[in-house]
Amino acid sequence: MANKCCCNGRSRYFDKFDEILSKYEGKEADLIPILQNIQDAYGYLPQDILDELCNRTGLHPSQVMGVATFYSQFRLKPTGENLIKLCFGTACHVNGAEKVAEALADELKIEIGGTTEDGRFTLETVACLGCCSLAPVMMIGDETYGRLTPDKARKIIRGFYKNWGE
Amino acid sequence: MNNLRNDYYKIVVGLGSCGIAAGANKVYDTFKGIIEKSDVPVTLDETGCMGMCYKEVLVEVINPDGKSVIYGEVTPEKANKIFESHIVEGRPVVEWIVKADDMETSEDSFFSKQMRIVLRRCGVINPESIDEAIAMDAYKAIEKAVKTMTPEQVIEEVLNSGLRGRGGAGFPTGMKWKFARSSEGSTKYIVCNADEGDPGAFMDRSVLEGDPHSVIEGMMIAGYAIGAEEGYIYVRAEYPLAIKRLKIAIKDAEERGFLGKNIFGTDFSFKIKIKEGAGAFVCGEETALLASIEGKRGMPRIRPPFPAVKGLWEKPTNINNVETYANVPYIILHGAAEYAKYGTEKSRGTKVFALAGKIAKGGLVEVPMGIPLREIIYDIGGGTSSGKKFKAVQMGGPSGGCIPAELIDTIIDYDSVNQTGAIMGSGGMIVMDEDNCMIDIARFFLTFTQKESCGKCTFCRIGTKRMLEILERITKGEGKEGDIELLEELSMNIKKNSLCGLGQTAPNPVLTTIKYFRHEYEAHIRDKKCPAKQCKALIEYKILEDKCTGCTACSRVCPVKAISGEVKKVHKIDSSICTRCGACKATCRFGAIIVE
Numbered sequence: 042m043a044n045k046c047c048c049n050g051r052s053r054y055f056d057k058f059d060e061i062l063s064k065y066e067g068k069e070a071d072l073i074p075i076l077q078n079i080q081d082a083y084g085y086l087p088q089d090i091l092d093e094l095c096n097r098t099g100l101h102p103s104q105v106m107g108v109a110t111f112y113s114q115f116r117l118k119p120t121g122e123n124l125i126k127l128c129f130g131t132a133c134h135v136n137g138a139e140k141v142a143e144a145l146a147d148e149l150k151i152e153i154g155g156t157t158e159d160g161r162f163t164l165e166t167v168a169c170l171g172c173c174s175l176a177p178v179m180m181i182g183d184e185t186y187g188r189l190t191p192d193k194a195r196k197i198i199r200g201f202y203k204n205w206g207e
Numbered sequence: 208m209n210n211l212r213n214d215y216y217k218i219v220v221g222l223g224s225c226g227i228a229a230g231a232n233k234v235y236d237t238f239k240g241i242i243e244k245s246d247v248p249v250t251l252d253e254t255g256c257m258g259m260c261y262k263e264v265l266v267e268v269i270n271p272d273g274k275s276v277i278y279g280e281v282t283p284e285k286a287n288k289i290f291e292s293h294i295v296e297g298r299p300v301v302e303w304i305v306k307a308d309d310m311e312t313s314e315d316s317f318f319s320k321q322m323r324i325v326l327r328r329c330g331v332i333n334p335e336s337i338d339e340a341i342a343m344d345a346y347k348a349i350e351k352a353v354k355t356m357t358p359e360q361v362i363e364e365v366l367n368s369g370l371r372g373r374g375g376a377g378f379p380t381g382m383k384w385k386f387a388r389s390s391e392g393s394t395k396y397i398v399c400n401a402d403e404g405d406p407g408a409f410m411d412r413s414v415l416e417g418d419p420h421s422v423i424e425g426m427m428i429a430g431y432a433i434g435a436e437e438g439y440i441y442v443r444a445e446y447p448l449a450i451k452r453l454k455i456a457i458k459d460a461e462e463r464g465f466l467g468k469n470i471f472g473t474d475f476s477f478k479i480k481i482k483e484g485a486g487a488f489v490c491g492e493e494t495a496l497l498a499s500i501e502g503k504r505g506m507p508r509i510r511p512p513f514p515a516v517k518g519l520w521e522k523p524t525n526i527n528n529v530e531t532y533a534n535v536p537y538i539i540l541h542g543a544a545e546y547a548k549y550g551t552e553k554s555r556g557t558k559v560f561a562l563a564g565k566i567a568k569g570g571l572v573e574v575p576m577g578i579p580l581r582e583i584i585y586d587i588g589g590g591t592s593s594g595k596k597f598k599a600v601q602m603g604g605p606s607g608g609c610i611p612a613e614l615i616d617t618i619i620d621y622d623s624v625n626q627t628g629a630i631m632g633s634g635g636m637i638v639m640d641e642d643n644c645m646i647d648i649a650r651f652f653l654t655f656t657q658k659e660s661c662g663k664c665t666f667c668r669i670g671t672k673r674m675l676e677i678l679e680r681i682t683k684g685e686g687k688e689g690d691i692e693l694l695e696e697l698s699m700n701i702k703k704n705s706l707c708g709l710g711q712t713a714p715n716p717v718l719t720t721i722k723y724f725r726h727e728y729e730a731h732i733r734d735k736k737c738p739a740k741q742c743k744a745l746i747e748y749k750i751l752e753d754k755c756t757g758c759t760a761c762s763r764v765c766p767v768k769a770i771s772g773e774v775k776k777v778h779k780i781d782s783s784i785c786t787r788c789g790a791c792k793a794t795c796r797f798g799a800i801i802v803e
Binding site for chain 1 (some may be wrong): 224225227228229260261263404405406407408435444445446482483484485486487499500501502503504505561563564565569570586601604635637638639643648651652655661750764766776786788789790794
């Protein structure tokens with residue numbers, strides 16, 4: 042989103058996309074890596090970039106959207122400033138991840154998958170973060186928080202807001 | 208201190224994903240800072256997963272005489288003390304040691320029943336140093352193969368070793384290679400399935416992070432055996448550290464001439480590319496994985512033709528998983544007979560398990576096949592983390608099942624595990640205690656498979672949805688007579704009418720819990736009770752009048768203000784407001800809050 046408001050308008054917005062596309066032949070086998078690169082650069086898969094991808098490569102929109110919606114890594118909407126990845130792996134589940142999820146959803150006043158009104162947080166669940174001995178676990182940005190309880194999870198969120206002075 | 212001046216201590220910090228999550232980078236940086244300021248000469252290094260996830264952050268100190276000790280639960284503060292006491296003063300901090308060459312520790316049982324073949328270099332070498340890998344025999348097996356063995360002899364050796372696919376189904380690896388070798392065509396491919404998707408399984412990630420060279424070498428040997436010159440590693444995008452270390456390992460191997468043209472001066476050439484997955488569990492299925500590499504939606508197709516005949520871009524392709532390939536160099540280097548010494552008649556060698564859930568000592572363990580489940584849970588894992596009664600262990604993830612406590616003497620090999628209704632799977636082992644509701648576990652896995660079904664087969668797409676709805680109803684106390692039978696009927700149809708392993712095995716968690724915990728289903732349906740006291744609609748939180756001191760802690764922590772009462776007087780929970788979040792029970796110091 043922020044990319045779009047740069048003063049030079051359209052052309053600068055597509056710069057990053059042009060650079061990505063120049064690295065690939067644009068064949069079907071490149072589609073997943075191209076989409077991964079777009080998401081890295083833009084934070085999500087913006088519709089206008091996907092349209093441009095179809096125009097430039099000749100890949101059919103049904104192909105591109107088919108792949109973009111099939112794989113859970115891809116998102117078609119931007120996230121909040123901080124992405125909370127709450128682990129819903131088996132080890133976390135048996136150690137009470139669902140209660141942590143409820144506490145987070147309640148604290149942030151959003152549903153799982155949603156973004157807070159102030160745009161600060163997006164709450165997502167993931168299949169397994171792979172640090173099962175710290176279960177239940179969540180990641181906010183690159184930081185991992187382990188051995189969570191509903192109460193501890195709430196306090197972590199409050200800590201963020203406190204730091205921001207809100 | 209004088210006698211230390213010429214000798215070197217070595218400090219090695221475990222920087223696997225789980226270590227990093229526990230704060231290993233901060234510990235590493237602390238040591239780095241101390242060493243820079245100190246005039247004591249010390250080398251600082253990193254390694255992958257050492258296996259004792261429950262004691263992360265792990266730090267190994269290797270003394271000048273080569274003897275080592277491992278410290279557990281190290282923090283930046285403890286790092287300072289370890290440096291000061293152990294390195295500077297020569298006095299190890301005994302109370303923090305979890306493993307040592309020269310002394311017994313309370314944690315020794317974690318290692319004594321393990322046998323490390325796949326993990327031979329994991330947690331020992333720096334995974335980003337090809338020299339350390341070479342010093343421990345990396346690329347010697349491929350050298351032996353291309354210089355002294357024919358491809359047929361390599362396949363024969365793998366067949367004789369009895370190695371079976373470690374991805375789950377357990378198909379004999381040598382057989383798979385034989386098919387791919389005999390397929391017509393000049394272009395063939397090797398694919399490594401590193402799309403480890405079972406929630407609660409992290410074996411392959413640990414191998415890739417801890418010893419990427421073992422997988423690369425295994426793929427090369429497979430390439431030589433079947434006549435392929437190109438390999439792909441399909442790895443989950445959720446494993447950034449594994450991808451990074453693989454990239455480094457591939458680059459280093461290319462620079463040393465292990466990968467590339469005319470390897471070891473022979474006609475054999477091989478290159479490897481990495482393909483990052485994009486988050487689809489079904490891509491662990493081989494035909495779906497191939498579709499994904501080709502840039503398509505990862506949907507399985509009918510087999511035959513098997514990938515060995517028509518695989519990637521319609522060419523003969525051999526697919527094995529990470530752990531399978533990591534076994535291969537050992538087999539070639541030490542011989543099939545040496546490998547086949549371990550295990551049972553039909554399941555040779557070792558198996559790596561990710562031991563997690565309610566287990567006291569969770570981590571990455573490698574055991575010889577044939578070990579009784581009891582020894583893994585109690586001798587290695589130390590029993591339940593809660594100290595409560597062990598109830599069941601879930602093996603095989605969403606495709607597997609629950610093995611109940613009464614079958615704890617089951618031995619771990621493909622056939623014995625299959626007999627219980629679970630499967631060996633890729634190696635996730637989740638321990639549950641008496642507080643875990645088995646219907647809730649079945650519902651958990653069904654939620655997963657239902658979401659991950661690619662949608663191609665009607666029974667998998669819609670059948671799992673219907674099963675999930677029934678399970679949700681049961682956990683909400685709205686179960687009806689006949690629900691169990693309906694679940695069983697749906698299960699049979701989904702198994703029969705699904706194309707791939709995902710659908711064919713999706714009902715397993717439900718079927719095994721019905722088989723061993725039918726009484727729990729009945730309690731939910733008939734008596735509207737959850738014996739494990741987990742299902743929210745079927746439980747109530749209550750305050751015991753004789754134990755409540757009126758400290759107000761519970762009412763302050765309650766997020767919905769369902770608890771009322773005056774200071775120093777008995778409190779009360781309003782069940783109509785209570786959301787059963789359990790915060791009050793976790794807070795109460797007097798054991799005054801119970802669940803009924």
